[in-house]
Amino acid sequence: MSLSTLTKPWEAMNYGFLDASAKRELRRKMLKAVAVPGCQMPYASREVPMARGWGTGGLQVSLTLINPQTRVKVIDQGADDSVNAASIRRFLARVSGAPTTMDTLEADLIQSRHRVPEEIMREDQVLVLQVPNPEPLRPVQPNMSIARQMHADADYGRMWLQLYEQILRSGRVMQGASYPSLVNGRHVMTPSPIPRWDVPKLNMAKHLTILSAGREKRIHAVPPFTRVEPLVFDDVPYRVEDHGGLTCIRSGATGFFMNEIPQEDGTSAYEISDSEFGVKTIRAAEGEDIRFGDTWYKDGEMPQ
Amino acid sequence: MTLQLDAPRLVKTRPLVTVRNVSKCYGDVVALNDVSASVYPGEVLGIVGESGSGKSTLLRMMNLEETPDRGSYTLDLPDVQGNLFDLDRFARRMLCATKIGIVYQNPHLGLLMKHSSSGNVAERLLVAGERSFATLRQKAKVALEASEFPLERLDAPPIELSGGMQQRVQLAKAIALEPALLLLDEPTTGLDVSVQAMVLDTLKHLQQERAITMVIVSHDLGVIRTMADRVMVMRRGEVVEQGLADQTFQDPQHAYTQQLVHAKL
Numbered sequence: 001m002s003l004s005t006l007t008k009p010w011e012a013m014n015y016g017f018l019d020a021s022a023k024r025e026l027r028r029k030m031l032k033a034v035a036v037p038g039c040q041m042p043y044a045s046r047e048v049p050m051a052r053g054w055g056t057g058g059l060q061v062s063l064t065l066i067n068p069q070t071r072v073k074v075i076d077q078g079a080d081d082s083v084n085a086a087s088i089r090r091f092l093a094r095v096s097g098a099p100t101t102m103d104t105l106e107a108d109l110i111q112s113r114h115r116v117p118e119e120i121m122r123e124d125q126v127l128v129l130q131v132p133n134p135e136p137l138r139p140v141q142p143n144m145s146i147a148r149q150m151h152a153d154a155d156y157g158r159m160w161l162q163l164y165e166q167i168l169r170s171g172r173v174m175q176g177a178s179y180p181s182l183v184n185g186r187h188v189m190t191p192s193p194i195p196r197w198d199v200p201k202l203n204m205a206k207h208l209t210i211l212s213a214g215r216e217k218r219i220h221a222v223p224p225f226t227r228v229e230p231l232v233f234d235d236v237p238y239r240v241e242d243h244g245g246l247t248c249i250r251s252g253a254t255g256f257f258m259n260e261i262p263q264e265d266g267t268s269a270y271e272i273s274d275s276e277f278g279v280k281t282i283r284a285a286e287g288e289d290i291r292f293g294d295t296w297y298k299d300g301e302m303p304q
Numbered sequence: 305m306t307l308q309l310d311a312p313r314l315v316k317t318r319p320l321v322t323v324r325n326v327s328k329c330y331g332d333v334v335a336l337n338d339v340s341a342s343v344y345p346g347e348v349l350g351i352v353g354e355s356g357s358g359k360s361t362l363l364r365m366m367n368l369e370e371t372p373d374r375g376s377y378t379l380d381l382p383d384v385q386g387n388l389f390d391l392d393r394f395a396r397r398m399l400c401a402t403k404i405g406i407v408y409q410n411p412h413l414g415l416l417m418k419h420s421s422s423g424n425v426a427e428r429l430l431v432a433g434e435r436s437f438a439t440l441r442q443k444a445k446v447a448l449e450a451s452e453f454p455l456e457r458l459d460a461p462p463i464e465l466s467g468g469m470q471q472r473v474q475l476a477k478a479i480a481l482e483p484a485l486l487l488l489d490e491p492t493t494g495l496d497v498s499v500q501a502m503v504l505d506t507l508k509h510l511q512q513e514r515a516i517t518m519v520i521v522s523h524d525l526g527v528i529r530t531m532a533d534r535v536m537v538m539r540r541g542e543v544v545e546q547g548l549a550d551q552t553f554q555d556p557q558h559a560y561t562q563q564l565v566h567a568k569l
Contacts, residue, residue, distance in 0.1 A: 153397060157431040161416070164430070165423050167437060168459060233437040 016063045017095040022046045026064040026219075030210060033221035038183025039151070040134050040218040048214075049091070055113055056214030058130035059088060062111045065126060066096045073100070073107035078115040078257070078273035085113070102276045105293045114177070116198040118256050118274040119293035121207035123224060131192040131213040134220060136180040156188050159231060167236060182229045189220055191228070197240045197257045201296045202228040244300020248272040251281040255300030318380050320345045320517050321366065321485060326375030328361060328541075335361045336372065337541040343485075346515040350532030350549060352525060352564065358541040359521045363489050365389075366519060367406045368396045379403065381484055401431045405478025409490035411470035414477065417463040421473045422448065424462065428480045447480040448473070450513075452506045468499035472506065479510065488520040492527055504530055525564065529553055537561045 014020065022044075029043040048056050048063075066072065072092050076085035080102040088111060093100050101107050104117040111128040121127060137147040140158040150156070159180055166174045177193035181202070191199055192211050202209060202222050209222040222228055232238045247254045249261075249269045256277065258270035272278040277295075284290040296302060310316075319342035328336040336358045343349045351359045364370045365377065368388060376387040381403065391399065408414045415424050425444040426434075434440055449455060453472040462470050471491055478486055491507070492500040504527065511518060511531075520531050528535055529549060536546040537558065545558040556562045 153394060155397065155431070157427050158416075160430040160435075161419060161423050161427045164426055164437065164440060165419055168420060168423065233440075234435045235439075236437050 013095070015096065016066050017048065017091075018046060018060065018063050022060070023064045026060055029219050030061065030064070030221065033210065033219050034208070034223045036187070037223055037226050038187030038189040038220055040189075040220045042217055043219055045214045045217040050088075052215040053132065054084065055088060055111070055130040057212035057216075057219070058111045058113070058128045058214070059091075060214060061128045061210050061212045061219070062088075062092055062109060063095070065109055065128070066092060066098050068097045069108075070096070070098045071101050071106055071108045072098050073102060073104065073110045074112070075110065075115055075117070075274075075276075076113045078117075078259070079275040081275060103280070104274075104276065105291060114193045114195075115257070115273060116194055116201045116296075118277045118295050118297065120296055121205065123206045125207045127207055127209045129192040129194070129209060129211045131190070131211045131218075132215070133178070134190060134211065134213040134216050134218040136178075136188050136190040151187060154186065156182075156231075159188055160233075163231060163233070167233070172239070173232075173236070179230050182227075182231060183222060184226050185229075187220075188231065189222075191222075195241055195257060196230070196238070197243065197297075199228065199230050200238075200240070200302050204228075240302070243270075244297070246270045248278055248281075251278040252285065253278060253281045255297055256295070317344055319343060320380050321519070322376075322378045322380070323362070323366065324376045326362070326365065326372045326377070328358075328365070328370070328372045334541045336365075339375075339538075339541070339543055341536060341543070343517055343519060345517055347534060348511060348518040348520060348532045350528035350535040351519065351521045351538060352523065352528050352535060353538035354523065356540075357538040359538050360489060362538075363406075363487050363519065363521050366485070367404055367487055368400050379484065397431075401428065402481055403483055404485050404487060405481070405483040406487040407471065407474045407478050407489065407491045409493050411462060411467070411474055414474045415462045415470065418461050420459040420461055421453070421465070421476075422458045424473055425477045425480050428477050432481055443480060444476075447476040450479060450510065451475040452502075452509075466499075467495050468503055471495065471503055475503075475506070475510075479514075479516070482514070484517060486516045486518045488518060490522050490524075491520070493522070493524065500527075507531060525553065537564065 025043060029041045033041045046060060048059050050056055050059060072089060074085045074089040076082040079085060089100050092098060104119040109126050113130045135147055137150055140162055141147045141150060163173055177195055178190040179196050179199050180188050181191055181199055183189050191202060204225055204227060206224055208224055212219045230238050243258050244255050246258045248271055250271055253272050257273045259273050261269045261271055263269055280290050321343040323341045326336050326339045339362060353359045365372055371389050377389055378387060422444040425447050426440045429440055429443055451472045453476060462473050492503050510516060522528055532549045535549045535552050537544050539560050545552060545561045553565055556565050
């Protein structure tokens with residue numbers, strides 16, 4: 001037996017880009033995060049060939065979870081074809097040999113920036129969300145050490161106070177994205193800057209959601225079938241964006257989350273935010289045989 | 305025929321607050337040395353003493369902000385048992401929020417300066433689990449009204465308010481949950497004399513209306529004389545004299561108390 005038989009032949013890089021110890025650490029931190037839903041777990045965020053703040057946290061989780069059979073979908077604000085989404089998807093495919101897709105139904109792993117797809121995700125799918133700021137208490141408590149103590153004590157009075165002040169000043173809750181939500185009745189998390197429209201999708205969802213912040217080096221998770229309740233007062237109900245009645249100008253789909261496109265005459269047109277769902281709707285209208293998944297929202301309403 | 309006499313009130317009633325044999329050292333400095341105190345329901349206990357006599361330390365311990373080296377602390381309430389110094393963080397925080405109110409000398413310690421005044425009061429209720437916006441607002445208003453805060457400034461942040469107003473917001477926050485015990489740490493120090501008189505007036509009203517048990521710490525004998533039923537004189541971490549307020553100030557027994565009363569007059 002010689003040394004060369006015991007070692008692997010030299011390669012330019014590891015499978016899936018990250019080295020084995022990095023992946024092991026991420027796996028352990030993901031397990032921890034799943035074990036304590038909504039609790040932020042610190043991890044050593046590695047360098048990836050992308051600037052911090054562009055989804056490095058999500059990318060590291062994806063690189064850890066990926067294998068040559070994983071079908072990957074990457075979305076950026078709902079779109080599969082934006083530059084950021086396309087580059088991340090190509091990078092993931094190149095370093096792992098994994099096949100890619102744009103269809104939510106076919107995907108095994110969905111890395112997303114700021115949206116949850118409109119079609120309901122299954123038990124065997126994983127959603128990885130890129131998180132810019134994982135600390136929901138940051139606006140009310142700039143000192144992170146104290147914020148961690150507040151999490152440990154479940155001391156969320158100031159979060160509620162923030163909502164109280166918003167209602168006082170503006171008559172409604174002004175929090176648009178990353179709406180603070182109570183996970184499993186214990187930890188308040190920021191669900192990354194997904195719109196209010198998407199927060200109810202995480203409640204008792206069948207899929208695993210992992211939220212990872214590469215710059216802030218924190219990971220948290222929403223395991224399948226876990227309660228995710230947005231913080232609301234009993235007498236001021238939670239409101240999603242009023243997009244239920246809007247129609248997409250390109251696909252004609254109605255009742256989903258829309259992107260507003262300002263027009264020259266001062267009015268606005270709307271285009272469906274989940275681009276692949278729009279594409280599928282157009283192709284179905286043209287007579288192709290397209291398989292649609294069940295959607296979370298039906299006729300612009302989330303069934304209770 | 306034997307004469308049936310009722311036992312005196314202080315024998316029948318059990319004290320609400322009992323602090324027993326509390327000692328605390330900060331390094332070589334003895335802050336409290338074997339201090340015991342009890343406060344009866346509806347009573348106002350005044351604690352006087354010079355700076356560094358341990359009166360504020362004792363009050364912070366009563367608010368469970370600090371733990372002593374030795375000693376015990378009990379509250380005689382139906383749902384509170386045992387030595388409160390042994391409670392864990394969580395139980396301690398809930399107890400402080402629901403059973404004890406505190407007004408600090410420095411409003412920056414007790415208030416969120418940039419949030420609205422009503423929000424400051426509402427925070428107390430939120431910690432205790434109130435989740436209805438209308439109820440929060442109503443209860444905050446009632447508490448601020450009780451502390452004679454001008455309601456047209458309900459939503460002004462404390463940073464824009466005068467010192468006297470800030471103390472009123474603190475007071476409203478402290479009484480919002482109708483605590484069993486109200487702790488006042490030099491509540492009127494730093495206010496000018498007329499405002500001081502008005503704040504004391506409010507406190508007196510509250511005491512008469514709600515019969516709240518209070519512990520008031522001050523170095524100002526005038527404040528103690530107006531407010532307290534019973535007084536405890538502290539020096540160098542020890543209680544040198546205690547008794548009824550009038551009696552103690554009219555006829556001080558201990559040399560230090562005599563000196564204190566004299567310095568006042």
